[in-house]
Amino acid sequence: MAATQPLLALRGVSKSFGGLTVISDLDLHVDEGEIVSVIGPNGAGKTTLFNIITGVYRPDEGEILLEEQSIVGLDPHQVTNRGVARTFQTLRLFLNMSVRENVMAVQYGRTKSSPFEAMLRLPRARREEREIRQRAEEKLSFFGQRLVGYRWDQPAYSLSYANRRRLEIARAMATEPRILLLDEPAAGMNPAETQEITELIGKLREEGRYTILVIEHDMHVVEGISDRVVALDHGVKIAEGSFDAVATDPRVIEAYLGLRKAETK
Amino acid sequence: MADELTPQVPPDQPRIGVDEWVASVEGKRERYRGPVGWLRRGWDTAPAGARLLAFVIPAAIFPLVTTEGNLFRYGLITLLYALLGLGLNVTVGFAGLLDLGYIAFFGFGAYTYGYVASVHTGHHWPAVPAILLAIAVAALIGFIVGFPSRRLVGDYLAIVTLFFGQAFVVFVNNGDRINFWPFNRTDLTGGANGLDNIDPLKLFGWTVNTTKEYYWFTLGAFLLVIILLYLVSESRTGRAWKALREDPLAAEVMSMPVNRLKLMAFVFGAAIAGFAGAIYGSVQTGAFPGDFDVGLLITIYAIVILGGAGSLAGVIVGALVVNGVPELLRDPNQAEWVFYTALVLLVLTKVRPWQKLVTVVGGTLALGFALVAIADAWFPRWTAGEPNTGKLAHWVSHWMLLPSHATQIANWAYALTIALILVLTLLRGWWRTIVMIPTIYVGAFAWENLLVEQTVGATRFLLLGALLVVLMNARPQGLFGTARVEIV
Numbered sequence A: 001m002a003a004t005q006p007l008l009a010l011r012g013v014s015k016s017f018g019g020l021t022v023i024s025d026l027d028l029h030v031d032e033g034e035i036v037s038v039i040g041p042n043g044a045g046k047t048t049l050f051n052i053i054t055g056v057y058r059p060d061e062g063e064i065l066l067e068e069q070s071i072v073g074l075d076p077h078q079v080t081n082r083g084v085a086r087t088f089q090t091l092r093l094f095l096n097m098s099v100r101e102n103v104m105a106v107q108y109g110r111t112k113s114s115p116f117e118a119m120l121r122l123p124r125a126r127r128e129e130r131e132i133r134q135r136a137e138e139k140l141s142f143f144g145q146r147l148v149g150y151r152w153d154q155p156a157y158s159l160s161y162a163n164r165r166r167l168e169i170a171r172a173m174a175t176e177p178r179i180l181l182l183d184e185p186a187a188g189m190n191p192a193e194t195q196e197i198t199e200l201i202g203k204l205r206e207e208g209r210y211t212i213l214v215i216e217h218d219m220h221v222v223e224g225i226s227d228r229v230v231a232l233d234h235g236v237k238i239a240e241g242s243f244d245a246v247a248t249d250p251r252v253i254e255a256y257l258g259l260r261k262a263e264t265k
Numbered sequence B: 001m002a003d004e005l006t007p008q009v010p011p012d013q014p015r016i017g018v019d020e021w022v023a024s025v026e027g028k029r030e031r032y033r034g035p036v037g038w039l040r041r042g043w044d045t046a047p048a049g050a051r052l053l054a055f056v057i058p059a060a061i062f063p064l065v066t067t068e069g070n071l072f073r074y075g076l077i078t079l080l081y082a083l084l085g086l087g088l089n090v091t092v093g094f095a096g097l098l099d100l101g102y103i104a105f106f107g108f109g110a111y112t113y114g115y116v117a118s119v120h121t122g123h124h125w126p127a128v129p130a131i132l133l134a135i136a137v138a139a140l141i142g143f144i145v146g147f148p149s150r151r152l153v154g155d156y157l158a159i160v161t162l163f164f165g166q167a168f169v170v171f172v173n174n175g176d177r178i179n180f181w182p183f184n185r186t187d188l189t190g191g192a193n194g195l196d197n198i199d200p201l202k203l204f205g206w207t208v209n210t211t212k213e214y215y216w217f218t219l220g221a222f223l224l225v226i227i228l229l230y231l232v233s234e235s236r237t238g239r240a241w242k243a244l245r246e247d248p249l250a251a252e253v254m255s256m257p258v259n260r261l262k263l264m265a266f267v268f269g270a271a272i273a274g275f276a277g278a279i280y281g282s283v284q285t286g287a288f289p290g291d292f293d294v295g296l297l298i299t300i301y302a303i304v305i306l307g308g309a310g311s312l313a314g315v316i317v318g319a320l321v322v323n324g325v326p327e328l329l330r331d332p333n334q335a336e337w338v339f340y341t342a343l344v345l346l347v348l349t350k351v352r353p354w355q356k357l358v359t360v361v362g363g364t365l366a367l368g369f370a371l372v373a374i375a376d377a378w379f380p381r382w383t384a385g386e387p388n389t390g391k392l393a394h395w396v397s398h399w400m401l402l403p404s405h406a407t408q409i410a411n412w413a414y415a416l417t418i419a420l421i422l423v424l425t426l427l428r429g430w431w432r433t434i435v436m437i438p439t440i441y442v443g444a445f446a447w448e449n450l451l452v453e454q455t456v457g458a459t460r461f462l463l464l465g466a467l468l469v470v471l472m473n474a475r476p477q478g479l480f481g482t483a484r485v486e487i488v
């Protein structure tokens, strides 16, 4: 392979809370245009991985490189401005703001005009406001029939659960990231909606040209979208490769089955 | 293989957010019908300029139809409170920061203006630079207080700012004998006596002197600030403030520098308070330590919360109620109107369905007339008292027992009212409706025979408190606030 550098690379990243090691010595890379899935049983450290990448937690050890540049120690908003956006497993929308406002608010980092420019309605503030609005509508339109225009002025709390997941994705897209981190985008959805999400993630890459790192439990989704799958257990990478290779890896089966056994005891 | 790895979603998960649930929420939003609903929808869909006119037109007519004293008490003071409310609304309403030292910034504004424009120091700056300096000083101090506290969340920020507010009062009380470099024996604040003889505002040759002139000036200042704030609230900064109030972590992860935005909101609030302070200093022609105490802080918070935190229109209505009602209550005749209007509104809005409403209204009226008739025939002492002055009091005297030596009995009635209200909270259904009748009557009895004469004192604040409790029960989100929904 020629020297195409990965878009995102983690080298020897570790993180522990108190005595509990949640991520240990993890190497991971995501190339431009790739869709990589992270799987692993509950508590494997997948969400913590996202929190470390986005700067919510600082890794105890290791390097995180975005296009060769370290992003360790940056504040989360700075990481986002460098081109990393995420959704939340637990859904953290701005519930009492309208759907449109949710997608407009997150463009803060992409715009510059000060409150004083807004007060005086100076040209830059007006132009940015127009662009913010346009981009918001463009991102929402990506979801077609599901998030149609009349919903845009309703408060986010009035959306159905599946639509809230969609809005989370639209919101992440509006920061214009290079790489999208999706934390269980299909959680809590019914089979039809899950199918739709699978198609959507494909469309995000084809039309939106995003590189995607996704955490997912639903193996149908993982199978449907992944170029590469990474399996985590207790913060350690136990397998990596194509879906078929990882899904049949004895250590992966062990990790899931071991958990099943522990749960049924 | 793949199937086996797929964890099953429990089928009985809470289905908040499914479409039936969404439909029910929509239903609630559409519930307002009749004239109230019509007004609400009209208000919600009106453009911002039209809403502002709904306030400006009455505010501009008011000085033409009222007396100097009323213009001061109802007009000017309400405007000053509303201006203060606008600033607090930025910190508390937009950004969600609990700032308990807010009044100190108001004080810094007043003292700064007083320092550069009064007999006290011999400086006599014209209004524009003096006001700009007052704003700058308040903003700078907001920055100094806010900078280290910007990481503080919730309760800690409240404690730090409360301490700051109290420190300000101590400072101005002792600021007359500061004696260290570079202030060698300077008198900054006039100490416990405050700064007196502060200049009126001098604007390009126009000296703002009369109450009317101050009213116009303050109205202009208020409109300027509310328009600017509206523009900011509809900008990227305003949206970021709202986002950070909703969920600071998500805001931070979604490209908003939360600490800087908090600091900005804090400084904005402080600057507006400083502006209001400078105007207040010139209106009062003085700045005194006692003016910047916790009492005023509570009043301004009441205004913002009552109006609906985050709502600009709410600040106006909040200021009208919180300042206007106690002022109205000063005069027994007006107090009479306030009391019965509130009573009727309360019954009309709270008693449903109409059968119960008719029972309560009819029962209360019948009870009163019957008692008066009985007393007239057999116990004349019970109607021998003098009715209060005013038309309404005169009508009421046909329905209400007015004993000749009422105070003792009315005290008992007062206690009995409280007891009856407590009983009411325990009852349900028709029992509640029936007990409501004597409760209203005994309450009105205590009012007529005791409270109405004391409204100048503590009673009016008791009543204001009761009114606020009732309003907050009816609309917990504030009069103009939108109901906030939390889903976990």
Ligand SMILES: Nc1ncnc2c1ncn2[C@@H]1O[C@H](COP(=O)(O)OP(=O)(O)OP(=O)(O)O)[C@@H](O)[C@H]1O
Residues within 6 Å of the ligand: A017, A022, A040, A041, A042, A043, A044, A045, A046, A047, A048, A049, A089
């Ligand atoms: N801030 C924290 N403090 C202490 N422990 C934490 C913290 N965050 C996560 N953990 C712990 O780290 C472990 C991994 O959590 P994480 O949320 O990353 O798991 P996950 O793989 O995303 O699981 P799930 O599939 O349930 O979402 C858990 O044991 C969790 O309790």
Ligand SMILES: [Mg+2]
Residues within 6 Å of the ligand: A046, A047, A048, A089
């Ligand atoms: Mg997780």
